[in-house]
Amino acid sequence: MNFEDPTLSKEQHVDLFKSILKPRLIEEKMLVLLRQGKISKWFSGIGQEAIAVGVTKSLKSEEYILPMHRNLGVFTERKIPLQRLFSQWQGKLNGFTKGRDRSFHFGTQEYKIIGMISHLGPQLGVADGIGLAHKLKNEKSVTAVFTGEGGTSEGDFHEALNVASVWDLPVLFCVENNGYGLSTPTSEQFKCEHIADKALGYGMESHIIDGNNIVEVYTKVNEIAKSVRQNPRPVLLEFKTFRRRGHEEASGTKYVPAELMEHWEKLDPVNNYELFILESGILNRDEIDSIKTEIKSEIDEHLKIANKELEVEADQTKELQDVFQGYEFKPQMPSSKKTELRFIDAISDGLRQSMERHDDLVIMGQDVAEYGGVFKITEGFVERFGKDRVRNTPICESAIVTTAMGLSIKGMKSVVEMQFSDFVSSGFNPIVNYLAKVHYRWAQNADVVIRMPCGAGVGAGPFHSQTNEAWFTKTPGLKVVYPSTPQEAKGLLIASIEDPNPVLFFEHKALYRSIRGEVSVDYFTIELGKANLIREGNDLTIITYGAAVHWATELLKKYPEISADLIDLRTLSPLDEEAIFKSVKKTGKVIILQEDSIFGGIASDISALISENCFEYLDAPIKRVASLPTPIPFSKNLEDQYLGKEKFESALLTLNNY
Structure with missing residues (x-):
């Protein structure tokens, strides 16, 4: 040698x-x-x-x-x-x-x-x-x-x-x-x-x-x-x-x-x-x-x-506090000036204003640059912000998630677009084992938002239609956000980007171009972890999120005699348990509606939480309505049968009459 x-x-x-x-x-x-x-x-x-x-x-x-x-x-x-x-x-x-x-x-x-x-x-x-x-x-x-x-x-x-x-x-x-x-x-x-x-x-x-x-x-x-x-x-x-x-x-x-x-x-x-x-x-x-x-x-x-050092003392409060990086939410109030936007345009607007607000924010994903993404949400962004900050990636979900983690280590923010939320399975490991655990392990935050176009109702079949939020609500250290209206989509997305912790941001594809609403023009935030009481009533509580919010709203219009609290969760993790318990204790009846398949979905955990914390207030069994325990089919007839939307009407009427 x-x-x-x-x-x-x-x-x-x-x-x-x-x-x-x-x-x-x-x-x-x-x-x-x-x-x-x-x-x-x-x-x-x-x-x-x-x-x-x-x-x-x-x-x-x-x-x-x-x-x-x-x-x-x-x-x-x-x-x-x-x-x-x-x-x-x-x-x-x-x-x-x-x-x-x-x-x-x-x-x-x-x-x-x-x-x-x-x-x-x-x-x-x-x-x-x-x-x-x-x-x-x-x-x-x-x-x-x-x-x-x-x-x-x-x-x-x-x-x-x-x-x-x-x-x-x-x-x-x-x-x-x-x-x-x-x-x-x-x-x-x-x-x-x-x-x-x-x-x-x-x-x-x-x-x-x-x-x-x-x-x-x-x-x-x-x-x-x-x-x-x-x-x-x-x-x-x-x-x-x-x-x-x-x-x-x-x-x-x-x-x-x-x-x-x-x-x-x-x-x-x-x-x-x-x-x-x-x-x-x-x-x-x-x-x-x-x-x-x-x-x-x-x-x-x-x-x-x-x-000579003492062993670590178990302190439950400290353990729970360290799962996320501490973050003081400073609300940016929505302006009174509003314009009507589609759901998809509200997301694009929130993303654009965040890019203007944060010079260190980088967008990454397949086809997000000149092409504007498969849903055209980032169309025109390259001309405005340049290719350094709006980056097309190879087809490599895992590497892009970890690249986003590396940017966070250097103090930069990033938004990663999963072309479809289904494809996140190819990047699952770094999300649940790196991003989710890194702050708890050694106090390094993961300032990453992962956009998740999701959901059925568009005839896209088993690989482009899943609403797979339950894969992530199970994992401590991840925040999971799921808006239902254009105003909330913009305000929650901006708040997710401001938050220094990893956020899975679910965007229902069926809402992209079918839902319109008044959206505040200026930069504003909606606090994560807070549910929205859309409608107040006394007889029962409906808990839901995403596209299912619109299913519930349509059905309540059909039955104006049903006096119901309608809660849009908006954030699935952390969950607004206070809002849920307050409503259930008032009405005594609760139905939980989700698009996800019924077993292992978030409705199951919400049901368990209500049973443990509100049992003595209940006047009827807790009801869950969800999709069939099958993959999502392509044919419209099969897809309609799969979804819980049609089953919701009879379940709601049965509960109301209980």
């Missing part, structure tokens, strides 16, 4: 040696603590230290890096106090996740490190978002993101590299090819000889680097990073290395042939570099031993501090 490099001084070699030695000594200590039961789990990076250290040294301290669970050298090189790392691994309050997540599943804006999630792939797209923000802000910066060779099998890898290539994003995709994905060898992961070969399909530059040679890693990545800062583009870096311990310590390495293990032990990055340092006279044995003693003393000192 050749460590000779005329461009490096003696001082730089010493610095590199100290940097690669520190994570090794920490790991050796952690393995002892693991055997003693003082930490619960450990993902060892022994044998791979040169990659994390060399890449991190090549970046500026203000540049973001997105590591994996074997990249301890990233954290030590960014000079995070060891006591905080130890607290994190022990689940103590002084860690980065308040005991809510373990190991390296955390991020920190202070040190410009963005932590992983167990699903691995989404962080690649997050790096795209950070890189996009750098480009939009004209910052000469680069972002580095790590994955393993196993992670390159995930669809997120393809999506992230494709987006980065199409948009020329300054991202270094660092793949640690360490031989095995848990126990699966590379021969069963991919067919090409080198992962770097994959770059050709994306029109992307790539390099193969000896991941066990700290000098080669540092000098080559440093050179590439400097080039990318001046000429923004993505680069795929494949680091050849080996995982010499189990996926995690309990896994062991019995599946690895002994001769393969012996081969890579001879290529140990720390031992070989230490031998070079010694034989070249850069340091003598006493100096090396002194460095080791100093690092071990630091480890022991910081362990004592972490060990």
Whole structure:
């Protein structure tokens, strides 16, 4: 292994040696603590230290890096106090996740490190978002993101590299090819000889680097990073290395042939570099031993501090408060000046005024630029706001959601258009596992609105007609908004964009061009989490939202003798329980109407809440009306039969006469 490099001084070699030695000594200590039961789990990076250290040294301290669970050298090189790392691994309050997540599943804006999630792939797209923000802000910066060779099998890898290539994003995709994905060898992961070969399909530059040679890693990545800062583009870096311990310590390495293990032990990055340092006279044995003693003393000192910290106390109030970023809603009152707009035009108007209000707001989605989106909501936006801020995307829902997350990390807002809400399933993972959980885990907000054109009644069949809000109301950390009128569509959309938390904004397609109404001309907001009492009555309560609001309104006109409270929920999460309970306690009867299929929909939870909180006030059984438990059919006759609209009339009359 050749460590000779005329461009490096003696001082730089010493610095590199100290940097690669520190994570090794920490790991050796952690393995002892693991055997003693003082930490619960450990993902060892022994044998791979040169990659994390060399890449991190090549970046500026203000540049973001997105590591994996074997990249301890990233954290030590960014000079995070060891006591905080130890607290994190022990689940103590002084860690980065308040005991809510373990190991390296955390991020920190202070040190410009963005932590992983167990699903691995989404962080690649997050790096795209950070890189996009750098480009939009004209910052000469680069972002580095790590994955393993196993992670390159995930669809997120393809999506992230494709987006980065199409948009020329300054991202270094660092793949640690360490031989095995848990126990699966590379021969069963991919067919090409080198992962770097994959770059050709994306029109992307790539390099193969000896991941066990700290000098080669540092000098080559440093050179590439400097080039990318001046000429923004993505680069795929494949680091050849080996995982010499189990996926995690309990896994062991019995599946690895002994001769393969012996081969890579001879290529140990720390031992070989230490031998070079010694034989070249850069340091003598006493100096090396002194460095080791100093690092071990630091480890022991910081362990004592972490060990003395108290365990995290369970506090339900704090846990609930941290699901969302705190946000003080400051209402923007609607103007008295109004104009009649269709539902679709009100959404477009709210989006346009939000783009004017927020210079850092970016719209992303398939065909949203010159074409104006499939529903023409963003028609004319490119001419007004430019292609930097109104961005056509490849067909890659997951990567665009994670790109939006990356923009939020850089303090920018984004609106992502799902062409149809049905297609969100292709981006489901980052929504429910990244956006929803990121603030609770390490206090990073996800300032992202995802627009969801949804709903039946337009003969679009099983893949373009779902109203799938219940997929998301189940997930803590997501806000779910579902307007029914043009005025509310505009005010709620603007409020959703102002809110720093992730919002799923459902827009019923059947309302787009069929519903018109008076809409305030100026910029205004409607507070999320507040239901709207459309009509007041005394005999029963109707609870509904979206297109079903209009079903209920039409039916009440047909039966003026029915005295009903009609509640439009507007926001499904957080739910306005106060408005629901107040009405039910007054009327004593309640019917819940939804377009979604009946089982597992939000009506079921509302029914349970009413039973638990208002049972003694009820004068009749709670009634739910919803669609059939089938996929949504295409034929009009079948679609009409599917929907709960026709069933609602008899159910309402039965309840009223109960």
